[in-house]
Amino acid sequence: DEAPIKLGIVAPMSGPNARYGAFSMHGAELAVKEINDAGGVNGHKIELYNADSQGTPVEGVSATRRLIDQDEVDFVIGDVSSSVTLAMQPVAEDAGVLLLNAASSNPKITYGAGVGGFKWTYRNYPTDENRAYVVAKYAAEERGFTKFAVLSVDSDYGRSAIEFTKKYLPEFKGEILSEDYYKEGEVDFRSVLAKIRDGGAQAIIMYGLADTTPIIARQMVELGLAGKVTLVGNGEFNTEKTIASAPTALEGAVEAAAWLPAWDSPESKAFVEKFTTTYNEAPNNHAYVHWDTVNLLAAAVREAGSVEREAVRDALSKIKYKSPVGEVTFDDHNQARLPMILLQIEDGKPSIKGAFTADIQYPAN
Amino acid sequence: MSLTQTSERARRRDYRIPLGILLFSVALAAPFIGSRYVVHALIIALVFMLPAHGLNLLVGYTGLLSLAQAAFFGIGAYTAGLLAIGYGTPFYVNAVVAGLAAGAVALPLGVPALRLRSTSFVMCTLGFVIIGQAIAKNWISVTRGDMGLSGIPKPYFELGPLSFTVGGTTGFYYLALAIGILATLAVFAVVRSPAGRNMVAIRENETLAESLGVPTWHYKLIVFMLSAVFAGVGGSLYAHYLTVVSPLTFQMYYSTTMLIIVLGGGAGMISGTIFGSLLFVGLTEALRITPELRMIAYGLCLLVLVFWFKQGFAPVINRVWNAIGGAK
Amino acid sequence: MVSTLIEQIVNGIVTGSVYAIVAVGMTMIFGVLRAINFAHGEYYMLGTFGAWFAIDYLGLSYEASIVVGILSTIVIAYVVGQLVMRRMVGAPAESGVLATLGIALVLQNTVILVFGGGYKFFSGGYIEPVSILGFSLAEQRVLILVVCLLVFIGLELMVTHSRMGKAMRAVSQNVECCEVVGIDVPQVVLRTFILGAALAALSGVLTAPVNVSVYGGMGELITFKTLPIIIMGGLGNVRGTFFAAMILGIAESLVATYVGLQYRDTVGFATLILMLMWRPHGLFSTQARF
Amino acid sequence: MAAETNLSIAGLRAGYGNLDILNGVDLDVPAGQFVALMGPNGAGKSTLLKTLYGMTTIKGGSINWRGKDIAGYRSRAILGEGISFVPQGRCNFPVMTVDENLQMAAYTIRDEKVKGERDYVYDLFPILKKRRTTLAGNMSGGEQQLLEVAMAVLQRPKVLLVDEPSVGLSPAAIGIVFDELLRLHASGQTILLVEQNTKKAMEVAERAVILRLGKVIWDGRPADITHDELGELFLTGKMRGEAEAPH
Amino acid sequence: MTTHLPLLDIRNLTKSYGAVKAVNDVSLHIDRGEIAGLIGPNGSGKSTFFDCSTGLARPDTGTVVLDGQDITGWSLNRIAREGRMLRSFQKTVTFRSLDVEENLIIAGQMFTFPSILSTFSIGKLSRQRIAGLRERARELIRMAGLWDVRHQPAGNLSGGQQKLIQFASMLMPEPKLILLDEPMAGINPKIIERVVETILYANKSLGVSFLVIEHNIDVVTSICRRVIVLDQGQKLAEGLPQDIIQDQRVREAYLGG
Numbered sequence A: 001d002e003a004p005i006k007l008g009i010v011a012p013m014s015g016p017n018a019r020y021g022a023f024s025m026h027g028a029e030l031a032v033k034e035i036n037d038a039g040g041v042n043g044h045k046i047e048l049y050n051a052d053s054q055g056t057p058v059e060g061v062s063a064t065r066r067l068i069d070q071d072e073v074d075f076v077i078g079d080v081s082s083s084v085t086l087a088m089q090p091v092a093e094d095a096g097v098l099l100l101n102a103a104s105s106n107p108k109i110t111y112g113a114g115v116g117g118f119k120w121t122y123r124n125y126p127t128d129e130n131r132a133y134v135v136a137k138y139a140a141e142e143r144g145f146t147k148f149a150v151l152s153v154d155s156d157y158g159r160s161a162i163e164f165t166k167k168y169l170p171e172f173k174g175e176i177l178s179e180d181y182y183k184e185g186e187v188d189f190r191s192v193l194a195k196i197r198d199g200g201a202q203a204i205i206m207y208g209l210a211d212t213t214p215i216i217a218r219q220m221v222e223l224g225l226a227g228k229v230t231l232v233g234n235g236e237f238n239t240e241k242t243i244a245s246a247p248t249a250l251e252g253a254v255e256a257a258a259w260l261p262a263w264d265s266p267e268s269k270a271f272v273e274k275f276t277t278t279y280n281e282a283p284n285n286h287a288y289v290h291w292d293t294v295n296l297l298a299a300a301v302r303e304a305g306s307v308e309r310e311a312v313r314d315a316l317s318k319i320k321y322k323s324p325v326g327e328v329t330f331d332d333h334n335q336a337r338l339p340m341i342l343l344q345i346e347d348g349k350p351s352i353k354g355a356f357t358a359d360i361q362y363p364a365n
Numbered sequence B: 001m002s003l004t005q006t007s008e009r010a011r012r013r014d015y016r017i018p019l020g021i022l023l024f025s026v027a028l029a030a031p032f033i034g035s036r037y038v039v040h041a042l043i044i045a046l047v048f049m050l051p052a053h054g055l056n057l058l059v060g061y062t063g064l065l066s067l068a069q070a071a072f073f074g075i076g077a078y079t080a081g082l083l084a085i086g087y088g089t090p091f092y093v094n095a096v097v098a099g100l101a102a103g104a105v106a107l108p109l110g111v112p113a114l115r116l117r118s119t120s121f122v123m124c125t126l127g128f129v130i131i132g133q134a135i136a137k138n139w140i141s142v143t144r145g146d147m148g149l150s151g152i153p154k155p156y157f158e159l160g161p162l163s164f165t166v167g168g169t170t171g172f173y174y175l176a177l178a179i180g181i182l183a184t185l186a187v188f189a190v191v192r193s194p195a196g197r198n199m200v201a202i203r204e205n206e207t208l209a210e211s212l213g214v215p216t217w218h219y220k221l222i223v224f225m226l227s228a229v230f231a232g233v234g235g236s237l238y239a240h241y242l243t244v245v246s247p248l249t250f251q252m253y254y255s256t257t258m259l260i261i262v263l264g265g266g267a268g269m270i271s272g273t274i275f276g277s278l279l280f281v282g283l284t285e286a287l288r289i290t291p292e293l294r295m296i297a298y299g300l301c302l303l304v305l306v307f308w309f310k311q312g313f314a315p316v317i318n319r320v321w322n323a324i325g326g327a328k
Numbered sequence C: 001m002v003s004t005l006i007e008q009i010v011n012g013i014v015t016g017s018v019y020a021i022v023a024v025g026m027t028m029i030f031g032v033l034r035a036i037n038f039a040h041g042e043y044y045m046l047g048t049f050g051a052w053f054a055i056d057y058l059g060l061s062y063e064a065s066i067v068v069g070i071l072s073t074i075v076i077a078y079v080v081g082q083l084v085m086r087r088m089v090g091a092p093a094e095s096g097v098l099a100t101l102g103i104a105l106v107l108q109n110t111v112i113l114v115f116g117g118g119y120k121f122f123s124g125g126y127i128e129p130v131s132i133l134g135f136s137l138a139e140q141r142v143l144i145l146v147v148c149l150l151v152f153i154g155l156e157l158m159v160t161h162s163r164m165g166k167a168m169r170a171v172s173q174n175v176e177c178c179e180v181v182g183i184d185v186p187q188v189v190l191r192t193f194i195l196g197a198a199l200a201a202l203s204g205v206l207t208a209p210v211n212v213s214v215y216g217g218m219g220e221l222i223t224f225k226t227l228p229i230i231i232m233g234g235l236g237n238v239r240g241t242f243f244a245a246m247i248l249g250i251a252e253s254l255v256a257t258y259v260g261l262q263y264r265d266t267v268g269f270a271t272l273i274l275m276l277m278w279r280p281h282g283l284f285s286t287q288a289r290f
Numbered sequence D: 001m002a003a004e005t006n007l008s009i010a011g012l013r014a015g016y017g018n019l020d021i022l023n024g025v026d027l028d029v030p031a032g033q034f035v036a037l038m039g040p041n042g043a044g045k046s047t048l049l050k051t052l053y054g055m056t057t058i059k060g061g062s063i064n065w066r067g068k069d070i071a072g073y074r075s076r077a078i079l080g081e082g083i084s085f086v087p088q089g090r091c092n093f094p095v096m097t098v099d100e101n102l103q104m105a106a107y108t109i110r111d112e113k114v115k116g117e118r119d120y121v122y123d124l125f126p127i128l129k130k131r132r133t134t135l136a137g138n139m140s141g142g143e144q145q146l147l148e149v150a151m152a153v154l155q156r157p158k159v160l161l162v163d164e165p166s167v168g169l170s171p172a173a174i175g176i177v178f179d180e181l182l183r184l185h186a187s188g189q190t191i192l193l194v195e196q197n198t199k200k201a202m203e204v205a206e207r208a209v210i211l212r213l214g215k216v217i218w219d220g221r222p223a224d225i226t227h228d229e230l231g232e233l234f235l236t237g238k239m240r241g242e243a244e245a246p247h
Numbered sequence E: 001m002t003t004h005l006p007l008l009d010i011r012n013l014t015k016s017y018g019a020v021k022a023v024n025d026v027s028l029h030i031d032r033g034e035i036a037g038l039i040g041p042n043g044s045g046k047s048t049f050f051d052c053s054t055g056l057a058r059p060d061t062g063t064v065v066l067d068g069q070d071i072t073g074w075s076l077n078r079i080a081r082e083g084r085m086l087r088s089f090q091k092t093v094t095f096r097s098l099d100v101e102e103n104l105i106i107a108g109q110m111f112t113f114p115s116i117l118s119t120f121s122i123g124k125l126s127r128q129r130i131a132g133l134r135e136r137a138r139e140l141i142r143m144a145g146l147w148d149v150r151h152q153p154a155g156n157l158s159g160g161q162q163k164l165i166q167f168a169s170m171l172m173p174e175p176k177l178i179l180l181d182e183p184m185a186g187i188n189p190k191i192i193e194r195v196v197e198t199i200l201y202a203n204k205s206l207g208v209s210f211l212v213i214e215h216n217i218d219v220v221t222s223i224c225r226r227v228i229v230l231d232q233g234q235k236l237a238e239g240l241p242q243d244i245i246q247d248q249r250v251r252e253a254y255l256g257g
């Protein structure tokens, strides 16, 4: 037997943010299990170490330090929260450990990576910019919306997606009538929805949290917005459970997602099935991206033909990885060029409108 | 330190100075003994020790339970981060300005808040953290909102012709240690001064203290600002160490951590706070061996602490101290 | 415009009802223990989880799940009360802070350990909208309003007239004197604690249908929402808590509408701070002279 | 035997935590006796009453009450045995009205007659009646003292332990309180009174017990000791010839 | 009234709580070097009168003039520190977890240190000042018979002992005027003698004036040159102690028959 590949995962596993970490962990665990069952990567088994970040930068850095110094991992995947990832970057850089980010969307992570400075940070997650562009374009051109209300989560994810939307919206003659951000854990949207209803918006641009979408959708039904105002953006509009929570509100909703359970590819279908049987619940986006990122790492190791960190890193930079949603490559900022899937809910089912890949414009430094 | 022995004490063996020297040497040698991870944990303990010292002055000595430390910690972190990124100022400037900024903000906040007593005051200070976060998120032109500040440079010093950057974990450890020692001496001076006695009087019975001519209002305000200064300096260390400051810094998590350090270590005792920061940071790290049970175990530890060590570890430390010091 | 305003006030009242039920339990517990219960939101979470478990695993109806949710919370509260809260009588405020923070961590993370950290969907309840006075509300919210009113009428009667209620007030004022007149303080504390936890659970199971998402960390946010309310209402004051919850609910609604949703939590505390400037001891509290 | 002994304390050692305050107190109190406990400040008088009422840590000895050893009983149980206590210092519910305080005093008595008793108490202390809706904590010190005595009277105990009821009372009010104690005594109650107002205490009590440093140092009829002797007892117990007033 | 200014001059003080007029238009003056007594039935407004004169409560109407300076509306601590007028409380209050010595040192601190800032110093001067206070504290502790318990936390002392700490605290600084609210309550007769001696000593040798609320009539008559009687918030009588106790109205209202 070859020496194992030591892989660390940093994710929030306790506290209020545990709801994101749990899916991430399961996704990664499943991938590791699949790979090891199939005999490992070039004969190397993957050993998974996890460490709790609690969603705070301090704990995240401690977790990373421990993984690197105590568990001596060579690769780290993490974290969900951007602030944590940003704090982990210099630690990984110092130690020369590969940091693969699978779920945080702050553009600064890649602004600062690759030619931006941090050679060891890679991100296998679409940027908000690409997503915002795709959604704005579709909503305006295909659906003919011009009046928008913003209702996004008050985090770097929600905020930056809206920043980018604002950048592109004038191109499509769209205007924003009102702008609101909700705090994580918010459960009462009636006031804002009433305001949106009275303001006459045609669509709500929402870059939100998966577990909040059903709450908003239900309250849209309550206030009579369902069927009149459409949700566009991202926030797991397309899962069966979300749709079931308020079918009328989600009908016609437009979402740009890195992945969706209904995606029509055999690998993806198999993943959904396996995940569901293993963990008794359907996977979500976080589960998928972590599962996929472990597979990506395995692919890079295979490509490199070595478990040496440098070799794997170089392989990653050049990789043409076939993910279930399409081919993935990395640009000079170590940002994955990922296809963004655009879908619309029709008759209670997601209907895929296409996959788009775009290059990112990095700010001149 | 004023560990001058009296002849009374000298009668029995006094191990305190040797012990002090031993502890100090261990602290100095830590980077060579422990792994980088251990040193990192020590740095975190030292970073939290600063706001905890401030909080101890407030809670332990003056009897004002405050949850606002995270807010001042955050203000310090932002100030230092913005200075370092925007102006490339040396570390000591950042730290001092961070402390002063936090103290300056504490003044207008303290004026209304300190009119309140006990629980109302606690809630008011909790409000400062929540409002602080909202400001950090929404005052985008200054704080960069949710994007936060990232890539804060390593601490940089400019002493006359000499200029150098504290890079690496070890260097940062010594920096944090030096600041931690300075802060400890400062707290020591405050609590040993007559003002320290007045603070305790306020804790024990504010109206009685007032009737004896103690201007309780002024003292409370000064201590509140002082505690903010400590938190601000701690925040500057935090910013330089983690290189990232985001609105997440204004989080109850930080306030409760500091509170646990102070109360668990033993409120109203300097050694309690030092011990508490090592203990609780050490505990959270040690519990990483069982990621799933970690926070449950941590919670249980708190419960055990409350019922077995009612006053935190302060009495235990006291007893040990007296035992080795030869006092009766 | 006027109708928007009225609608927002109605919204605020509904929100306020939810807060009120949770907060009143917390304020009563504060009353007898003089400790801020940082774990209070966890009982809200436990109630919700109990009901969710009853529906998803046991296949019970929503009505039955309410009972399961509350009963399971009562059982847990009994254990916590016996092991921890009873012993906190007469302990300094700091012990209360540490102990309840500890309990919060244990409860929250045990639920995460047992049920997984991911979020669940709560499927029961009456979520169809009905129109009242021209405003559209989910039936569940009407239910919440009604229950809230009943709960408060009941509690008000209990606190002012029943032996238990009087004993609760007595314990909050002078523990030593309770011993002297023969009140069983630990017993009163335990019962109050269980009652408070049960009320939190009740609020949880009632709001679960409209809040849909169920996860281990949901309690923490509720705890922080209720803190300003119990202060505004005057600690230990049932009636005050009701009005404070309504004021906060309405203020939040108005802020969310006219200022921006992102300032919502902030304004809860801002209201509190402003009000405390005006009345340093809360809206309805009575203070004895020095 | 003249009177049946009903409260019998033998070798009682008790204190707070590890600290011993009572160092072997022996005291037999026959039913219906009016005993005045006196002694210098810090002698342990209050500690003795608190110990009888189950509020301190008992280290040794026994408290025999009608054949039962009640040492170690909790306060509630002792109250149930018919022993009531008026502690030293403030002991009322400050944010309840006078009326409610009196109701709380009768907490353990599920009896309709209590209402009548309350009227009796109001007649006894008209000032309380005048203040019946005032919060107890807002009343003057003396008014609160009266309230506390009234609360114990309401409990209709077999044994009444009173700790310095005269503190803060005007001479007129002291008169009323002591008359009431005498009336209760006449109706057969056993009374253990702690007083610093030795003059008054010696007037009303049948028996004087002097405590010093946690021990009984004198026990007898008030008539057998003069005020000067009493003072001397206090002094020799306290002074040990070392401390002097500053001059 | 004499030509020279009284030390404390209170005019038309009124304070009501709801319908209760706790203090109703009371005027009172204390001369320099005087020991005056304030007596009256329970609830007659004596303590409230103290509260209003010392800044703990705000009078509804009336003025308080101390040593020629109008101090109405000053805060409790300012009146103590700048006015050098101290008061004790009827309720027994101490710094419970501090020992007796520390309790007394605190009482003296603000009168020894010139400013708030100077109290933050741990320099030599500051330590000398504290040492001086400690000396004085020990003297007073001996006087009060608390020598054996001087290192005990005040909260663990008996009721009477705590009352004595309060009294001793008043003498730590050398104030112009001390208002005592029932200093003898719960104190054993022998110590009362000493407290009385101490008051007389402070009055004669240090020139401290006193206003004493006390229900122990023997004490009042033995130390006070003048007694003021309050009843239901109003001044009922004023005069020499021996006259006062003979006054029929006072006998009815206060002494009981």
Ligand SMILES: Nc1ncnc2c1ncn2[C@@H]1O[C@H](COP(=O)(O)OP(=O)(O)OP(=O)(O)O)[C@@H](O)[C@H]1O
Binding pocket: D016, D019, D021, D039, D040, D041, D042, D043, D044, D045, D046, D047, D048, D088, D196, E149, E152, E155, E156, E157, E158, E159, E160, E161, E186
């Ligand atoms: N809670 C306590 N903890 C520790 N020691 C205490 C406590 N209460 C009293 N003591 C000690 O016990 C001794 C006796 O106190 P106690 O209250 O019984 O005195 P006392 O005789 O009632 O005096 P007084 O007449 O002043 O009320 C005192 O010296 C005091 O120091």
Ligand SMILES: Nc1ncnc2c1ncn2[C@@H]1O[C@H](COP(=O)(O)OP(=O)(O)OP(=O)(O)O)[C@@H](O)[C@H]1O
Binding pocket: C288, C289, D131, D134, D138, D139, D140, D141, D142, D143, D168, D170, E017, E020, E021, E022, E040, E041, E042, E043, E044, E045, E046, E047, E048, E049, E090
């Ligand atoms: N905060 C308050 N609220 C309501 N009533 C009050 C308040 N303070 C004082 N009183 C009332 O004012 C009256 C005067 O009280 P005060 O304490 O001055 O009496 P006192 O003369 O000191 O009596 P004692 O000799 O019993 O101490 C009392 O009847 C009391 O009920």
Ligand SMILES: [Mg+2]
Binding pocket: D045, D046, D047, D088, D163, E158, E159, E160
């Ligand atoms: Mg006593």
Ligand SMILES: [Mg+2]
Binding pocket: D140, D141, D142, E046, E047, E048, E090
């Ligand atoms: Mg009085």
